[in-house]
Amino acid sequence: MSMLFPDDALPRASREIAPGAVHIPGFLSLEEQAWIVGQYRQWRAGPVPPHHPIISGHPMSVESLCLGLHWTQGGYSERAEALGGRRVLPVPDWTVRLARRAADEAQALTAADLLPDGAFAPDMLLANYYAPGAVMGLHQDAHEETRAPIVSLSLGDSCLFRLGGSEHRGQPWQDVRLVSGDLLVFGGPARFAFHGVPKVFPGTSPAGIGLSPDDGGPGGRINLTVRQVRPVRQETSTMQSTPL
Numbered sequence: 528m529s530m531l532f533p534d535d536a537l538p539r540a541s542r543e544i545a546p547g548a549v550h551i552p553g554f555l556s557l558e559e560q561a562w563i564v565g566q567y568r569q570w571r572a573g574p575v576p577p578h579h580p581i582i583s584g585h586p587m588s589v590e591s592l593c594l595g596l597h598w599t600q601g602g603y604s605e606r607a608e609a610l611g612g613r614r615v616l617p618v619p620d621w622t623v624r625l626a627r628r629a630a631d632e633a634q635a636l637t638a639a640d641l642l643p644d645g646a647f648a649p650d651m652l653l654a655n656y657y658a659p660g661a662v663m664g665l666h667q668d669a670h671e672e673t674r675a676p677i678v679s680l681s682l683g684d685s686c687l688f689r690l691g692g693s694e695h696r697g698q699p700w701q702d703v704r705l706v707s708g709d710l711l712v713f714g715g716p717a718r719f720a721f722h723g724v725p726k727v728f729p730g731t732s733p734a735g736i737g738l739s740p741d742d743g744g745p746g747g748r749i750n751l752t753v754r755q756v757r758p759v760r761q762e763t764s765t766m767q768s769t770p771l
């Protein structure tokens with residue numbers, strides 16, 4: 528699709544957008560993005576299907592898929608009780624390695640302490656799919672029992688990501704355009720900042736990663752957030768070993 532300012536036409540430097548919130552454009556190569564989209568497709572096969580979480584009685588427009596632990600508006604659980612009671616897939620070890628590298632790279636760009644509790648031991652991955660038209664309202668990620676950072680990766684269509692303060696949903700906000708392959712890490716003073724995605728820009732996915740209609744994909748955007756919910760890993764069964 529032709530655009531006045533395509534995402535790769537403007538310089539985008541890594542920067543701290545607010546204390547403790549670091550944006551690193553182009554963190555994932557196109558090849559890595561395509562591979563992750565392929566993994567996401569496999570996760571969709573279950574055992575717990577993607578679903579639209581219910582928030583205050585209404586389904587979110589975003590479709591969510593959980594690994595490691597299941598998330599609902601009530602918090603995290605071992606089993607997806609409302610979706611058949613099965614356990615979700617374990618967190619793949621490549622996402623743990625990737626999230627640790629992401630946190631290290633973000634830490635180098637901020638004076639804030641992104642890991643106030645010590646080592647980063649991610650045990651949950653939330654994969655959100657934004658079909659064309661889907662958005663996410665401002666909210667806090669506050670069900671986690673640790674202060675470990677949220678590591679967020681964007682794939683597919685670009686979006687407007689809005690980061691506010693930790694006290695309320697109102698302004699001031701920082702608006703950032705997240706492009707496919709971008710990394711955003713928020714921790715330290717930004718860990719409990721309200722944030723959301725008020726807009727996704729259709730037709731902006733790069734070709735070749737399997738998401739855009741030109742690639743035979745459904746369009747839209749995938750966001751992965753890797754999180755550490757539990758302070759101490761209880762057992763290794765939430766993490767899957769692969770030869771990668």
Ligand SMILES: O=C(O)CCC(=O)C(=O)O
Pocket residue numbers: 653655663668679688722723724750752
């Ligand atoms: O899609 C995004 O970039 C943000 C996702 C998000 O806010 C969340 O999963 O809590």
